[in-house]
Amino acid sequence: MANERLVTWICHPDDFLPEYVDKITEQMTERWAEPCARHGFAFRFISANELVPACDERPRLWHDGVDLLRTRQAYIVDDVSGDPQATHFLRGIYRAIDASDSVLLNRSLVGPECLERDKLAILARASTLGVRVPKTVALPFGRYARKGLDVVRKEIGEGPYILKAREMGIGFGVLKLDSYEQLRAAVDIASQTGQSYIVQEYLPNKGDLRVAMVDGKFAASMLRSPAEGAYLANITQGGSSSANPDVATVLGDVERIVADLQAGYLCVDWLLTDDGPVLGEWGTAMAEFSSMPEPARSQLADAFFPWVGRLLSEPAPAHSA
Incomplete structure (x- = not known):
């Protein structure tokens, strides 16, 4: 299998407004261009919604009729989303690449x-x-989320608190709450999102x-x-x-x-x-x-x-x- 000095960033733009996605894409493309050229690499974005992972005698990743895994290259997969179904699909792309000859740069550590x-x-x-580490409590899912609040009070006290999703980044949806009453209301909302949340002490x-x-x-x-x-x-x-x-x-x-x-x-x-x-x-x-x-x-x-x-x-x- 041929090697390509190519880094492909598989992005998931559907969680954000198009103008924000365009701004970040333009900024990253500009900032990657010079060091890529200096080190003999190419760089590209591909949206996850354009891909179809598959497997027959080996893992495949189809994009516009081409199996991207036919050559060995490097990938970064944006594998988190506010949409639970999208998250499962992104993880499918991630795992197809991980099982292939290509290099999945997300997997830069040993462990789960x-x-x-x-x-x-x-x-x-x-x-x-x-x-x-900050004192941290993981909330139970759905209608059971409030059961975690007694543990929050025991472990963290009366606030202030930080409420955030376990697997989101860039400060997206991170909420500071000054009182237990505010936390309780925020947990009621978070429990309906389909995501897993943690509560932390605000430091x-x-x-x-x-x-x-x-x-x-x-x-x-x-x-x-x-x-x-x-x-x-x-x-x-x-x-x-x-x-x-x-x-x-x-x-x-x-x-x-x-x-x-x-x-x-x-x-x-x-x-x-x-x-x-x-x-x-x-x-x-x-x-x-x-x-x-x-x-x-x-x-x-x-x-x-x-x-x-x-x-x-x-x-x-x-x-x-």
Whole structure:
């Protein structure tokens, strides 16, 4: 099977307004172009709604009559959605690629795939390593969601709280609630969405510190800060960023996490509270370089593409046809 130095990002645009999708797509395409060219790669977006995964004597992924898995290339799959049916379809694409000769960059760690995206799984794993994590409660599903509120009161107290989906990103649908009464009403709404939610203690903080590691080595860092009077530091939610803040207070924990997960690529996010850093979450290849300010963006890109190149040059995994 021929190798292609091509990174294909399989996106799911249907959760967002078209103008937002167009803006992000244009920005990422622009920011990927120069480092791709410098490292001898091509880059493209393909919408998941244009794909059909299949299998006969080997996994296939059909796009406009062409099986994308006929050659070996690298993929990033945007495999989370607010639509439960879409989520299952995205995971089908993810698993077809993972079973093929191609390289699925989401799978940059050793362990169950939930450790790439599930905030509850991430925090539970980190807590076993002695890493400080926020108090977190996973709500039961549907009409049973209110049964989790007694545990919230026992574990977290009377608020303030953060309510968020277990598997969404970019600050989408993250709600700060100041009282138990507000939380109860928000849980009633969240319980009807078909998604799984967590409740966390709200921790006042100076911002969100991201530490990017490639092949076990520090590559770059970014500090995201919320706008005045806001609580979300995500750039897409109005936050601002600065490049390469000091990471000395968290680097030991980051290295321990990376070693435990045997992660080739990992970005680890920390809330900078007055009582010290607290783990927010981590991400694999979807936490990529284009959202970082310069010079951190170029630093991470210059570590990312050689890592991808090495993966493509290695023999295909044993499970491949």
